[in-house]
Every structure is written in C-alpha cells, then in structure tokens.
Amino acid sequence: MVKPSIPKGTRDFLPDEVNKRKFLFQTIEDVFRRYGYLPIETAAMENLSTLTGKYGDEGEKLLFKILNNGDYLAKADEKALRDRDSSRLLPTISKRGLRYDLTVPFARYVVMHQNDLQFPFKRFQIQPVWRADRPQKGRYQEFYQCDVDVVGSESLMYEAELVKIYDDVFTALGVEVIIKVNHRRVLMGIARAFGQLEQFNTFAAIIDKLDKIGEDGVKKELGHMGFSDEDCTRLFQCLNCPDISSLLALVDTNEDLDRGVEELRTFYEFFDLLDCNNEVVLDLTLARGLGYYTGCIFEVKAKNVEMGSIGGGGRYSNLTESFGLSNMPGVGISFGAERIFDVMESLGLFKDLHGLYVKIIFLAFDKDSHQYAFRHVSKLRSEGYAADMYPEPAKFKKQMKYASAQGYRYVVIVGSNELSAGKFTLRNMLSGEQHMCDLEEIVEILASK
Amino acid sequence: MVKPSIPKGTRDFLPDEVNKRKFLFQTIEDVFRRYGYLPIETAAMENLSTLTGKYGDEGEKLLFKILNNGDYLAKADEKALRDRDSSRLLPTISKRGLRYDLTVPFARYVVMHQNDLQFPFKRFQIQPVWRADRPQKGRYQEFYQCDVDVVGSESLMYEAELVKIYDDVFTALGVEVIIKVNHRRVLMGIARAFGQLEQFNTFAAIIDKLDKIGEDGVKKELGHMGFSDEDCTRLFQCLNCPDISSLLALVDTNEDLDRGVEELRTFYEFFDLLDCNNEVVLDLTLARGLGYYTGCIFEVKAKNVEMGSIGGGGRYSNLTESFGLSNMPGVGISFGAERIFDVMESLGLFKDLHGLYVKIIFLAFDKDSHQYAFRHVSKLRSEGYAADMYPEPAKFKKQMKYASAQGYRYVVIVGSNELSAGKFTLRNMLSGEQHMCDLEEIVEILASK
Numbered sequence: 001m002v003k004p005s006i007p008k009g010t011r012d013f014l015p016d017e018v019n020k021r022k023f024l025f026q027t028i029e030d031v032f033r034r035y036g037y038l039p040i041e042t043a044a045m046e047n048l049s050t051l052t053g054k055y056g057d058e059g060e061k062l063l064f065k066i067l068n069n070g071d072y073l074a075k076a077d078e079k080a081l082r083d084r085d086s087s088r089l090l091p092t093i094s095k096r097g098l099r100y101d102l103t104v105p106f107a108r109y110v111v112m113h114q115n116d117l118q119f120p121f122k123r124f125q126i127q128p129v130w131r132a133d134r135p136q137k138g139r140y141q142e143f144y145q146c147d148v149d150v151v152g153s154e155s156l157m158y159e160a161e162l163v164k165i166y167d168d169v170f171t172a173l174g175v176e177v178i179i180k181v182n183h184r185r186v187l188m189g190i191a192r193a194f195g196q197l198e199q200f201n202t203f204a205a206i207i208d209k210l211d212k213i214g215e216d217g218v219k220k221e222l223g224h225m226g227f228s229d230e231d232c233t234r235l236f237q238c239l240n241c242p243d244i245s246s247l248l249a250l251v252d253t254n255e256d257l258d259r260g261v262e263e264l265r266t267f268y269e270f271f272d273l274l275d276c277n278n279e280v281v282l283d284l285t286l287a288r289g290l291g292y293y294t295g296c297i298f299e300v301k302a303k304n305v306e307m308g309s310i311g312g313g314g315r316y317s318n319l320t321e322s323f324g325l326s327n328m329p330g331v332g333i334s335f336g337a338e339r340i341f342d343v344m345e346s347l348g349l350f351k352d353l354h355g356l357y358v359k360i361i362f363l364a365f366d367k368d369s370h371q372y373a374f375r376h377v378s379k380l381r382s383e384g385y386a387a388d389m390y391p392e393p394a395k396f397k398k399q400m401k402y403a404s405a406q407g408y409r410y411v412v413i414v415g416s417n418e419l420s421a422g423k424f425t426l427r428n429m430l431s432g433e434q435h436m437c438d439l440e441e442i443v444e445i446l447a448s449k
Numbered sequence: 450m451v452k453p454s455i456p457k458g459t460r461d462f463l464p465d466e467v468n469k470r471k472f473l474f475q476t477i478e479d480v481f482r483r484y485g486y487l488p489i490e491t492a493a494m495e496n497l498s499t500l501t502g503k504y505g506d507e508g509e510k511l512l513f514k515i516l517n518n519g520d521y522l523a524k525a526d527e528k529a530l531r532d533r534d535s536s537r538l539l540p541t542i543s544k545r546g547l548r549y550d551l552t553v554p555f556a557r558y559v560v561m562h563q564n565d566l567q568f569p570f571k572r573f574q575i576q577p578v579w580r581a582d583r584p585q586k587g588r589y590q591e592f593y594q595c596d597v598d599v600v601g602s603e604s605l606m607y608e609a610e611l612v613k614i615y616d617d618v619f620t621a622l623g624v625e626v627i628i629k630v631n632h633r634r635v636l637m638g639i640a641r642a643f644g645q646l647e648q649f650n651t652f653a654a655i656i657d658k659l660d661k662i663g664e665d666g667v668k669k670e671l672g673h674m675g676f677s678d679e680d681c682t683r684l685f686q687c688l689n690c691p692d693i694s695s696l697l698a699l700v701d702t703n704e705d706l707d708r709g710v711e712e713l714r715t716f717y718e719f720f721d722l723l724d725c726n727n728e729v730v731l732d733l734t735l736a737r738g739l740g741y742y743t744g745c746i747f748e749v750k751a752k753n754v755e756m757g758s759i760g761g762g763g764r765y766s767n768l769t770e771s772f773g774l775s776n777m778p779g780v781g782i783s784f785g786a787e788r789i790f791d792v793m794e795s796l797g798l799f800k801d802l803h804g805l806y807v808k809i810i811f812l813a814f815d816k817d818s819h820q821y822a823f824r825h826v827s828k829l830r831s832e833g834y835a836a837d838m839y840p841e842p843a844k845f846k847k848q849m850k851y852a853s854a855q856g857y858r859y860v861v862i863v864g865s866n867e868l869s870a871g872k873f874t875l876r877n878m879l880s881g882e883q884h885m886c887d888l889e890e891i892v893e894i895l896a897s898k
Contacts (some may be wrong), residue, residue, distance in 0.1 A: 004557040004772045005500060007545050010492035012558055014565060015572070018488040028542035033806040034830050036837030039467040043579065043591045044493060047512075048712060064494075065685075067515040067543055069581040081530065085502075086522045092515055108453040108462055116463060117556045120840055123464070128493065144491045147867050155840030157823060164827060209753050273824040275831065323453045328518040357482040374606060374723040378613060380481050382724065388485030391569055391604030406569045 009133070009141030019357075020350045021341065025146065028335055031168045032124040032148050033163060038124050042105040044130075045096045047236035054104045054322065064098040064141075065090065084408045096132035097428045101320075102334075110151060111323040119152030119426040126337075138342060149332030151319050156263060159296045159315065160270035162333045166311060167276040174349045177310070178279045183264050184293050184314070186247075189257025190238055190284070194231055198257070204229065207239070207287040211308075219419050247284065269294055292316050298333055302343045310336045310343060340392045359409040360446060362389035362401040362424075366416060373414045375426075376439060380409070385446040404429065410445060413428055458582070458590030468806075469799045470790065472623070474595065477784055480617045481573040484610060486709060489572050491554040493579075494545045503553050512538065512548040513578045513590075530586045547579035551596045551783075552768075560772040577787075580767040587791060598781030600768050603866060605712060607763065608745045609719035611782045615749055615760060617659050619775050624789065625752040626759070627728045631735035633742050633763070635696075636718030638706025639687055639733070639896050643680055646705070648807055652738050654690070657736040659759075686719065688733045696733065716745055743767055751792045759785045808858040809895060811838035811873075812848040818863040825873075825888060834895040853878065858896060 013021065029039070041151060051063055072083075072093045080088035090215065099105050126146045128261040131138055148165065150158045159282045163179055170177045184204075191203045206221045213221075227235065234250075241247040244261055251257070262283075271280070286298045296313030302310050313333030320328040344350055362377050364370035370393045380387045389410075390399045403411045413425040413434070424442060427434035451467060462470065478488070494840040500512055521542045522530075548554050551574045556806035559570065560883030575595045582588055597614065599607045618628045633653075640652045655670045662670075670679040672850055676684065683699075690696040693710055700706070713731075720729070737746045746766030751759050769777040793799055811826050813819035819842045829836045837857075839848045852860050862883070873891060876883035 004560050005559075006492060006497055006561070007494050007496055010494055012492070012562065013490040014562065015487035015489055018490050021490075022488070024607060033833045034833070034836070038464035038806075038809040039471070040464055041462040041467050041470075042460070043455060044579070045591065046458050047456055048455055050455075055514070061840075062516070066547075067514045067516050069510070069513070071535045073533045073538065081533075084522045084525075084530075086520045089522065090516075099516075107528070108455075111453050112455070113461065113463065115824055122837075123763075130494070142494060149842075153840045157819075157838075157840045160823075161827075164830070168831070221779075253451075269820070270823060273820060274827050301651055357487075361485075371718070371722060374609075376725050378610075381613070382617070386483040386485070388571075389606075391599075391606045393600045400809040402567055426611070 008043065009139075011133030011140060011142070020344075021348070024337060024341055024344070025144070027172050028146050028169050028337075029126060031123065031165055031172065034168075035122070035165055037122040037124040037148050037150075039110060040106070040124070040125055042109055042120070043097055045127070046099050046105060046108070046360075048091070048095060048097050050108050051097050052102060055100055059100065060195040061215055062133055064130045064132055066096040066098070067094055075347040076365075088140070095209075099127075100131060101129050102127060102145045103332075106147070106149065107320045107323055110364065111320050111325045111327060112134075112335055114325065116155075120148045120150050120155075120158075121152055122148075123370065139244060139340065143403060144337045146335040146337050147329055147332060148253060148330050149319075151328050151330030154329050156266045156296070157270050158331050159267045160274060162300065162331060163271060163280060164276065166279070166298070166333065167274075167278050170300070171277045171346060171363040175310075175340065175343055175347070176278065178281060178303060179262075179276075179303050180281055180283040180299045180301070180338065181267070182283055182297050183260040183267075183296055184288075184295060185256045185260030186244075187252055187287060189260055190247075190251065192254050192256050193238075193251040194227065194235060196225065196227070201291050204291075205289055207285060208289045210285050211247050221260075223330065230270065241284055243282060263295060288312060288314055296333065302340075302403045305341055305343050305346055307339055308336075310339045312336075324431070330442070358386040358388045360412060360442065361403050361406070361408045362387065362412040363396070364390070364414040365393050365396065367393060369393070369414045369416060369419045372419050373412070378438075380446065381441070383443075385443065387446065412442060455600055456590070458584030458588075460591070469793075470593075470600075470786075473790055473793070475787060476621050477595050477618050477786075478573065478575060480522055480614055480621065484571070484599050486573040486599075489555070489558060489574055490576060491548065491551075491574070493549050493560055494546055495554060497540070497544060497546050499807055500546050500549060500553060504549055508549065511582055512549055513579045513581055514543040515545040515547070516543055516589075527866055538582040547749075548576075549781060551594045552580050552660065552781075555596070555598065556768045556772055559772045559777065560769050562772065567605075569599050569604075570601055571597075571599045572760055583823075587787065589787065594787045595786050597783070598768075598779050598783060600777050600779030601879060603778050605715045605745070606719050607725060607780050608716045611762065611780060612720060612747065613723050615723065615747070615782065616727050616729070617721075617748070620726045622789070622793060624759075624792055625727065627730060627750050627752060629730055629732040629735045629748045629750070630713075630716070631746050632709040632716075633737075633744060634705045634709030634872060635713065635733065638703050638709055639684070639696075639700065639833055641705050642682060642687075642700040642704050642791040643676070645674065645676070653736040653740075656734060656736045657804070658735050659736075690733055714743060720853070726818075737761060737763055739761050746778070751789075754792050754795055756792055758787055759787075759788045765852055776801040781871060784879070807835040807837045809836050809861060809862040809891065810852050810855070810857045810859075811836065812845075812852065813863040814842050814845065815840070815865060816842060818865060818868045821868050822861070822863045829888075829892070831842070831893065832853070832892075833874060835891065836895065857872070859891075861891060 043047055077089055077092040128142050128144050130142050166179050188200055191197050191200045194204050200312040210218050237379045239248050264328050286299055293314035294317040297314035299309045300311035315331040317329050318332045364373040373389055377387045377389045409429055411427045423438055425434055426437045526538055527540040535765050577591050578594050594806035615628050615795045640646050640649045645652050659667050671681055735748055743766040746763035748758045749760035760765050764780040766778050768779045807846055811822040813822040824837055826838045856878050858878055860876045871887050872887055874883055875886045
C-alpha cells in the first residue's frame with residue numbers, strides 16, 4: 001500500500017476552487033465570444049516534431065516527453081544507449097510530448113486546417129499546458145492558458161479591439177488594471193538612434209527586466225552592451241516620455257521609428273473611438289521578452305495588489321512560418337489565468353460565488369417521510385430546480401451537522417407531522433428561523449437567484 | 450521544414466465541434482448540479498505509483514508514461530539497460546503517467562482530501578483521459594469521460610437518483626434511450642444456483658458478451674465452464690425473466706439471491722416515486738464486465754441508432770481500498786460522451802446550435818464609415834451584445850464573401866450614405882432583403898435569441 005500522492009507541481013481542485021475557476025474562464029470566454037472569436041481545442045499530446053525547436057534551449061528542457069508504448073527500447077539508438085546519452089536516445093524512444101503553450105499548437109492547427117477556416121480567423125483557446133519548471137509558490141507544472149488571437153489580417157483595428165477585450169474582461173471580473181501599450185518598431189527606432197539596432201534583441205531583453213532589476217540594474221547591463229553613462233541617461237529620458245511627440249522631440253527619426261509611430265497613430269485612431277474603464281497608457285519601457293513580436297505590444301498589471309503582469313501580447317508578422325505557411329500575420333493577447341485567480345482571491349472578488357449550486361436540502365426522519373421527501377425533491381429537480389436530500393432517515397443531529405457543514409442556506413425538515421399535513425418545515429440556516437410551509441414557498445426560494 | 454501533423458488517435462476540434470461538445474458537457478453538468486453533485490478536477494499527470502496495478506495487465510499496457518526530465522538515464526537501472534529490458538527499466542526513467550480514467554484519480558482524491566470533504570460526498574468530473582489503444586473509428590487516445598459518483602453512503606436512494614439523472618440528461622439532449630438495471634448479487638445468486646459461484650467473475654464476463662457473440666456464443670463459452678446444454682437452457686430461462694417474481698419461480702433461493710432481490714426491491718421503492726421519460730427495464734442479462742461492481746448495475750442504450758452502450762455504472766463496496774481507506778462504499782455512473790456526440794450527430798440533434806455566437810457583422814467601405822462602424826460595434830459590445838466587423842474597408846464582394854462563408858445571419862452595410870444619415874443598411878442574409886435602419890433595430894435583433 002502506497003500513501004497516495006500527486007506529482008510535484010500539480011494540483012487537485014476542491015469543488016469551491018473548480019467553481020471559482022469556471023467562473024473566471026466563463027467570464028473571459030463570454031467576452032471573447034462577444035467579439036466574434038471562435039473556440040478551438042487541440043489535443044494535450046503533440047508530436048515532438050511539432051514542439052521541438054520552438055521554445056529555445058531553456059524551453060526545450062521543460063517539455064514533458066511521452067515514452068513510446070510497448071517495447072520502447074526495441075527501436076532505441078544502440079550507440080546512444082551504450083553511451084548513456086539521454087538527448088541522443090530521446091528521439092528513438094519518444095515521439096510525443098505534452099503541449100507547452102497554445103501558440104505553437106495554434107500555428108500547426110492553422111496550417112493543417114487552412115482550407116476549413118475563413119481569414120481573418122479569430123480564435124480563442126482556453127486549455128491547460130505543461131512545463132517541467134521547478135515548482136514554487138504560484139508556479140505549477142500544469143496550468144491553464146487563455147489565448148485570443150486573430151490571424152490573416154494586418155488591420156490595427158484588432159489591436160484596439162484586443163485592448164478593449166482586456167478592459168471588458170477585467171471590468172467584468174472587478175479587477176482594476178493598467179493596460180500598457182508600446183510598439184516594437186518604436187523600441188527598435190530608439191535602439192537604432194543609439195546605434196544599437198543590431199543588438200536589438202539583447203537590448204529589448206534588458207529593458208524587459210526593468211521591473212525586476214530596476215533602472216540601475218538595466219543601466220549596468222546596457223553598459224556591458226556598449227552604452228555609455230551619458231547614453232543611458234539620454235535613453236531613459238526617451239523611455240520615460242509620456243507620449244510620442246515628446247519622444248520625437250528627443251531623438252532623430254529613422255525608418256523604424258517612423259513606421260512604429262505611424263502604426264501607433266493608426267492604433268490610437270481606433271482606440272480613441274472606444275470608452276475604457278481602465279487606464280490605458282503608452283509605456284515606452286514595455287519591451288516584452290519574446291523576439292517573436294514585431295508590432296504593437298501590450299501588458300496588463302493589476303492595481304492594488306503586488307503581482308507580476310497578468311496579461312500580455314502583441315502583433316507578430318507571421319504565425320505559421322515554422323510550419324511552412326507564409327503570410328499569416330496576426331495579433332493576440334493572453335490572460336494569466338492562474339495569477340488572475342490569485343489576484344481575485346487576495347482582493348476577495350469571488351465573495352459572491354457559492355460553492356454549492358444547490359441551496360436547499362431536505363432532511364427526513366422516518367421511512368415514510370423520507371419517501372415523501374424524495375418524491376418532492378425529485379419533482380423539484382424535474383422542474384429544473386436544484387435541490388438535495390439526505391440519503392436516509394438518520395438522527396436529526398447528524399443530518400443537521402451535514403447540512404450545516406456543506407453550507408446549505410435552507411433546510412427542509414420532514415417528519416410525520418409534515419407528512420400528515422402535506423407540508424414542510426422550512427428552516428433558514430442563517431437566521432435559525434423556521435416555519436411550516438407548502439411546496440410553493442420552497443419553489444419561490446429556489447426560483448429566486 | 451516538417452509537414453505539420455498530430456499524433457495518431459488525437460484530434461483537433463474546429464469551432465463548430467467545440468461548440469457542440471460544450472453544449473453536450475454543459476447539459477450534463479447542469480443536471481449533475483441540480484442533484485447536488487459538486488465538480489472536482491485533478492491533474493492530467495498522476496504518479497505511476499497511483500496508476501499501476503489498477504487496470505489489469507491489458508490496461509497497464511495502455512498507460513501513457515512520461516519520461517523523467519533532464520538526464521533521465523542518470524538513474525536508470527544498469528542491468529535493465531544492458532538487457533534492453535523495457536519493463537524493468539521503466540520505473541527508473543519514468544515516475545509519472547497520464548490519467549487512464551477518472552475513477553482511480555477520484556479514489557486517490559477522496560483519500561488525500563478526506564478531511565476537507567463531507568460524506569456522503571457527491572462529485573462529478575468531466576475531464577479527458579488518455580489510453581494508448583490502437584486508434585480506430587470512434588476510438589481515440591485522448592477522450593473525455595463524464596463521471597458522477599456518490600461515496601460514503603449505502604443508501605439505495607442514490608441508485609434511483611442516478612437512474613433519474615440518466616433520464617434527465619438524455620431527455621435534455623433529445624436522445625431516446627433504454628436504461629437497463631440489474632444487480633450483481635442477483636447474478637451471483639443465479640450462478641450459485643447453478644453451482645458456479647466460485648467462477649462468478651468468468652461467468653459474469655461471459656454473460657457480458659451476449660450483445661457481441663449472441664446466445665449461441667455465450668452457451669458455447671459456458672459449456673467450457675462446465676454448463677451442460679440443459680443448464681444453459683435453464684439459465685437463459687432465468688436470465689430472460691422480465692421480473693423478479695418470475696425468476697424466483699424458476700430457481701431456489703440462496704443468500705446472494707436474497708440479498709440482491711431485497712436491494713432491488715428497495716431500489717424500486719425509491720424508483721417508483723419518480724416519473725421517467727425513458728424506458729427503465731430490469732435486464733437480468735446485464736452483467737457489466739468489471740469485477741469492481743457489487744450491487745445495482747446500469748447500462749444505457751440509444752434507441753433508433755446502431756451504437757454500443759452510451760452509459761453505464763453501478764455500486765461498489767469500497768472505492769478507496771487500494772489506497773488504504775476502508776469503508777467507502779459508493780455508486781456512480783458515467784456518460785460515454787464521445788459516443789453520445791456521435792449519436793446526436795447521426796440523429797441531427799445539434800441542428801439548433803449555431804457555430805457562431807455572433808450573428809451580425811458590420812462591413813464598411815471607406816475609412817470614415819469604417820471608423821463610424823467600429824465605434825458602433827464597440828458600443829454594442831460594451832452593452833453586452835455580440836457583434837463583429839470586417840477589419841478594413843475592403844471591396845464589397847470580398848467582405849460579403851467572408852460574411853457569407855462564416856455564416857453570419859445579418860450584415861450591416863456602412864458607406865458614406867449611411868454615415869451622413871447616421872443610419873445603417875441591414876441585410877438579412879437568408880432572404881437577401883435589405884433596408885436602412887437605425888441602431889435600435891439592430892439592438893432588437895441582437896437582443897432576440
């Protein structure tokens with residue numbers, strides 16, 4: 001007998017947590033649908049040929065690989081086996097892995113189903129992904145991603161639409177946020193103005209760390225790249241500009257800056273037609289680590305709570321390049337569902353959700369009244385109401401203890417008196433008040449939300 | 450460049466399929482909740498120590514195992530490596546597997562969280578499972594299971610409740626079914642009456658094949674067990690009895706039969722208080738292959754369509770035995786979601802579902818009217834209505850082609866005329882009729898279901 005356990009970094013969810021998570025995902029999904037995004041789903045297992053080479057060396061190490069079935073050593077690379085070479089052996093004993101994100105499966109999906117889809121194709125996908133990251137507080141090996149993307153169009157209307165989706169979702173969830181906007185070409189233009197265009201990815205990765213290592217940390221790392229102290233000071237004057245015109249007053253323009261500024265302006269033409277509840281700010285220090293992005297980029301931070309970004313995204317020039325389909329530009333954002341969950345818990349925003357869908361339980365105290373109760377509970381359920389009952393005519397104290405521990409708001413007590421009168425005793429578990437009533441009164445309670 | 454592909458036996462789902470599947474799962478979930486069942490979720494990955502030894506030799510072979518991360522050969526069994534012994538090597542290079550069903554994870558969950566749960570604990574779980582079965586039509590390596598169980602009570606009220614859940618779900622889905630009921634102890638009593646109690650599991654497994662191999666096939670296999678021709682004839686007279694009294698007129702009673710009959714009677718006391726829309730019949734040939742079941746057993750068949758069982762379940766005496774927790778009797782049923790999906794497709798029962806949540810798309814033909822349209826679409830969305838628009842003022846034909854291919858029911862056309870009049874041209878895509886209107890008329894359409 002082994003003491004039961006679950007793998008490190010995985011979780012079981014209790015009913016109350018499942019209900020909260022479902023509420024969160026459903027709220028997000030409802031907004032996505034309102035904007036015309038369509039749901040897709042892919043399998044947890046992907047061919048390793050789909051996954052490898054997509055996530056860099058670090059990501060690659062975090063892929064979960066699935067052992068081939070049956071006598072998996074039968075086709076194993078003999079030399080790799082003899083050399084005890086795990087990496088070289090791998091492709092000969094494992095063909096499949098668990099999906100690491102929703103972007104690569106989406107790219108594969110678009111290529112495979114391009115003839116079944118209309119472009120621009122607007123899709124959302126809310127599914128778990130798996131990463132063999134070292135487990136720690138708030139970081140799991142299995143977690144949900146919520147992605148929404150549109151591919152097959154370069155229109156900046158979608159950038160505005162996606163920012164508004166952030167605004168709508170966080171408004172619906174009751175989470176106050178700041179939505180930060182920037183443009184990769186503007187950043188490139190700044191890098192170019194400082195003669196650092198060729199090292200742009202390094203430059204962007206350093207700027208991206210601003211939140212973690214602070215301005216001094218960033219300046220130090222830029223120093224290693226060749227930025228002088230004076231450059232650093234001037235660079236931060238640029239990055240801290242509140243708007244495009246102040247930036248343009250500080251640096252000479254160039255083709256990247258031109259293009260980025262033009263696109264940002266088009267974005268704002270659409271965006272200015274919208275009313276947002278949350279702050280949407282241009283933040284020239286926003287860089288997004290991923291090399292992947294080529295246009296507008298976004299990031300969301302929760303107000304009133306200490307937490308990394310709870311959403312991010314941006315435009316990419318071609319989703320499907322690595323699968324051989326060119327000309328599939330797109331833009332997408334994702335919601336950090338696990339972090340949003342934690343933010344909502346810490347701000348008490350789930351407080352109006354009840355773990356139980358059922359608010360009433362019937363308790364009976366002898367065989368006849370138990371059957372009487374069962375018949376009526378069944379009738380209520382058939383009519384679409386949620387109701388439950390204790391499975392046997394046990395002692396009053398035992399049944400009440402159960403009803404109270406489960407959190408039922410009302411208890412219906414049925415004994416021989418109620419049975420002979422054709423009535424029920426209704427007890428409000430909060431106030432402790434109780435009185436005899438007929439079924440209609442119970443239906444009224446069940447019908448009210 | 451590799452041509453993208455997905456592993457054999459896995460599937461991608463197009464938006465229309467996702468919507469149908471969501472409708473199916475949501476209908477099932479709604480009924481579960483109405484009866485007071487609570488949702489739980491577990492991780493896809495379980496420790497192999499949880500999964501092994503639970504599914505028999507055949508099942509064991511179908512478990513997907515996950516390779517340990519990093520240099521997985523570092524701790525590999527040297528001798529097994531030298532011998533190329535896949536089975537003996539396995540535990541030293543893989544600690545985790547993908548869940549094979551929802552029952553074993555549920556048992557583990559109950560043991561691990563017993564102090565957080567109230568008993569009787571009523572849970573449902575709708576999640577995918579993975580099996581390395583040979584892929585074939587209608588059989589996948591990743592598929593959903595929908596299980597509903599109550600543990601911690603022996604009350605036969607729950608058997609009646611679960612039969613009614615079958616009735617409610619299939620009524621809600623529009624699928625006509627026959628729900629078959631039997632009791633394992635009654636079957637044991639019959640086996641005992643024929644002197645075959647000791648070989649009961651073999652006996653039950655043979656009876657279970659009746660649908661597949663027919664009465665003659667069953668008789669032949671029973672012959673190998675020691676049943677004479679005369680026994681076989683008498684046995685089928687028993688098994689074909691339409692009710693308990695006819696059975697009791699044919700066989701001498703014994704303690705298994707007594708116990709089974711008594712429990713069936715208690716079940717019917719509850720069941721007779723219910724009104725079912727579907728046929729619920731006692732079927733003494735129902736055996737359920739799994740050794741696991743100890744009490745009432747159930748199976749559901751769809752009418753009007755050729756298909757194996759689309760649901761089954763029963764009572765077990767102890768869910769958590771293999772994890773060291775005794776005294777956890779329960780009863781549960783499951784829904785064969787993938788098959789139910791196929792039944793509904795073949796009967797055309799999804800016909801009222803629309804792939805698109807959005808029924809209206811705005812098309813505009815110059816920059817100003819595009820912005821005018823975007824502003825109004827955004828306003829509608831903010832007010833909770835679903836609406837979409839084409840991302841740029843492209844040619845009329847191109848936009849109409851997109852709108853038509855996507856299946857939008859209405860198109861709102863916006864050009865300079867509409868813009869200057871502050872109006873919209875509304876086109877019904879089914880009838881082809883169109884007329885100028887104001888936003889209120891569009892809102893009316895969006896507000897109607």
